[in-house]
Amino acid sequence: xxxxxxxxxxxxxxxxxxxxxxxxxxxxxxxxxxxxxxxxxxxxxxxxxxxxxxxxxxxxxxxxxxxxxxxxxxxxxxxxxxxxxxxxxxxxxxxxxxxxxxxxxxxxxxxxxxxxxxxxxxxxxxxxxxxxxxxxxxxxxxxxxxxxxxxxxxxxxxxxxxxxxxxxxxxxxxxxxxxxxxxxxxxxxxxxxxxxxxxxxxxxxxxxxxxxxxxxxxxxxxxxxxxxxxxxxxxxxxxxxxxxxxxxxxxxxxxxxxxxxxxxxxxxxxxxxxxxxxxxxxxxxxxxxxxxxxxxxxxxxxxxxxxxxxxxxxxxxxxxxxxxxxxxxxxxxxxxxxxxxxxxxxx
Numbered sequence: 001x002x003x004x005x006x007x008x009x010x011x012x013x014x015x016x017x018x019x020x021x022x023x024x025x026x027x028x029x030x031x032x033x034x035x036x037x038x039x040x041x042x043x044x045x046x047x048x049x050x051x052x053x054x055x056x057x058x059x060x061x062x063x064x065x066x067x068x069x070x071x072x073x074x075x076x077x078x079x080x081x082x083x084x085x086x087x088x089x090x091x092x093x094x095x096x097x098x099x100x101x102x103x104x105x106x107x108x109x110x111x112x113x114x115x116x117x118x119x120x121x122x123x124x125x126x127x128x129x130x131x132x133x134x135x136x137x138x139x140x141x142x143x144x145x146x147x148x149x150x151x152x153x154x155x156x157x158x159x160x161x162x163x164x165x166x167x168x169x170x171x172x173x174x175x176x177x178x179x180x181x182x183x184x185x186x187x188x189x190x191x192x193x194x195x196x197x198x199x200x201x202x203x204x205x206x207x208x209x210x211x212x213x214x215x216x217x218x219x220x221x222x223x224x225x226x227x228x229x230x231x232x233x234x235x236x237x238x239x240x241x242x243x244x245x246x247x248x249x250x251x252x253x254x255x256x257x258x259x260x261x262x263x264x265x266x267x268x269x270x271x272x273x274x275x276x277x278x279x280x281x282x283x284x285x286x287x288x289x290x291x292x293x294x295x296x297x298x299x300x301x302x303x304x305x306x307x308x309x310x311x312x313x314x315x316x317x318x319x320x321x322x323x324x325x326x327x328x329x330x331x332x333x334x335x336x337x338x339x340x341x342x343x344x345x346x347x
Contacts, residue, residue, distance in 0.1 A: 012042070023126050075099055075136070077129045079122070082179040086171050087148050089157065092122045093176050096129055096142040097187065106189035108330040110135050111143045111177060111216075113208070115150070115169035116200030117158050117239065122146045134319065139332070141188055143180060147172025162239060165228070165251040166207045173208060174215050191217070192330040196322075198222035198308060199278060202270075203253060206286075209267060210256040218329035220322060222270040223278045223307050226253040226286040230279065257289040265328045267297040270318065272305030298325060 007013040012030040028046040077096040084091040098107045112132065114121050121144045132142045146153075148160035148168045160168050173195070181188040195216045197205040202224025209219035228236045228248050240247050249255055260267065271283040283299075290297050300321055302314050309318045326332065 012045070023130075077142075079124070080180055080183060082176075082183075084147075084172065084175060086168070086175055087157070087160070089153075091172065091176060091179075092146050093180050094122045094129065094144040095180055095184070096132060096136050097184075098139045098141055099133075099136045101141075101187060104186075106186060107139055107141045108192035108326075108332055109141045109143055109177070109188050109190070109194070110326070111145070111173065111193060111195045112201070113145070113169075113173055113195055113197040113204045114199070114201040115147065115173065115197070115204040116165075117149055117161055118151050119200070120146055120151045120153075134323075138323070140326070141184075143177065143188075145173050145176030145180075147176060163241065163245075163247050165239060165247075166203070166253075169204055170208055170211055173204070174212055177215070190215075192332075194218040194220065194326055194330055196220040196222075198224075200225065202278075206253045206260075206267075207256060209261065210253070210259040213259070213261050218266045218268070218326070220268045220270065220325065222309075223272065223275055224253070224269070224282060224286070225278050226282040228252060230281055230285070254285060254289050257286070257293050257295060260290070260293075260295045262295065264296045265298075265325070267295075268300065268322070268325045268329075269297055270300045270309075270321075271302070272307065272309065273301055273303045274305070275307045277307035 006015075009031070012028060015027045015029065017025055017027060026046075026048040027044060029042040030045045031040040031042055033040045075097065077094050080093040080095055081090055082093070083089075101107060110132075112121065129142070129144075135142050149158055149172075151158060177188075177190070177193065181190055193216050195205045195208045196219070197203075199222070202221035203226070205219040205221045206224055206226070208216050225231050228240055228251055229243050233243070236243070236248070240251060269283060269286065271278075271280055273280055287297075287299065300318070302309060302318070305311065305314055309315050
């Protein structure tokens with residue numbers, strides 16, 4: 001269970017709790033100060049649940065109402081533990097199976113990635129997966145893998161990225177995909193896997209497609225770092241040293257543009273024009289390189305968005321764009337007309 005705590009030692013504390021199977025709830029515990037040196041006692045005084053519809057956007061609700069069988073509405077992700085041959089340590093993955101999956105059928109896969117330092121994707125928290133229910137409703141398996149470089153596993157686990165950005169992360173993502181596939185008895189169609197991420201995850205999605213195009217059929221890269229010399233030096237010098245170091249070029253997406261696929265419908269690039277974290281110049285450089293190399297791609301620009309798509313209108317449009325791209329990229333023909341009409345309706 002994930003828990004966020006706010007404490008007033010004189011009154012009590014508020015705790016936000018959630019897990020993979022429990023939506024967020026707010027709990028207030030009142031502290032009772034006892035005589036002597038004993039620790040205060042805490043009693044539960046208020047408990048507030050958030051209504052389910054408030055946790056997903058309207059488009060996601062539409063899709064789920066159309067596609068999700070009632071029996072599958074309470075399906076939850078599965079935490080998977082495996083021994084990594086790459087790191088010789090335990091790694092963790094999270095798999096959300098397609099709602100109402102039928103034994104014997106294979107389903108396309110969306111692998112959500114971050115991979116960089118300071119972030120842990122696989123957590124026992126509701127927020128980890130609830131935003132991706134729309135994909136499971138449409139028959140996609142959704143996978144997350146925490147490999148070397150992710151946080152909360154100790155310095156040695158995270159330090160595996162030092163001077164090697166864009167290397168071990170890909171190895172661990174590919175290994176995690178294959179390890180999880182072994183445990184699902186053919187549920188995952190490994191010929192139809194899309195990798196998707198934002199920020200460092202967008203950087204990693206691009207490199208996964210460039211370095212492992214036979215593993216990943218398509219990539220959606222949002223707000224991606226494409227050249228580390230363009231990024232915040234407080235970050236880059238911590239992990240790559242000085243900009244004069246050749247590792248900057250070796251770790252740059254721009255060095256691998258020629259390895260990206262030549263087929264259409266394999267790459268979707270998304271960026272907010274006023275992104276103050278990963279500046280739009282990263283995507284400008286990438287597009288210039290893609291054009292020079294003759295590499296097909298799709299570009300989705302959000303003029304009023306920053307580092308992420310936050311407004312309701314842009315978020316709905318982004319969801320529809322992703323689903324449309326994935327439908328073509330992974331040859332998904334089961335997206336029936338009711339859903340397509342729903343995506344076209346104004347909200």
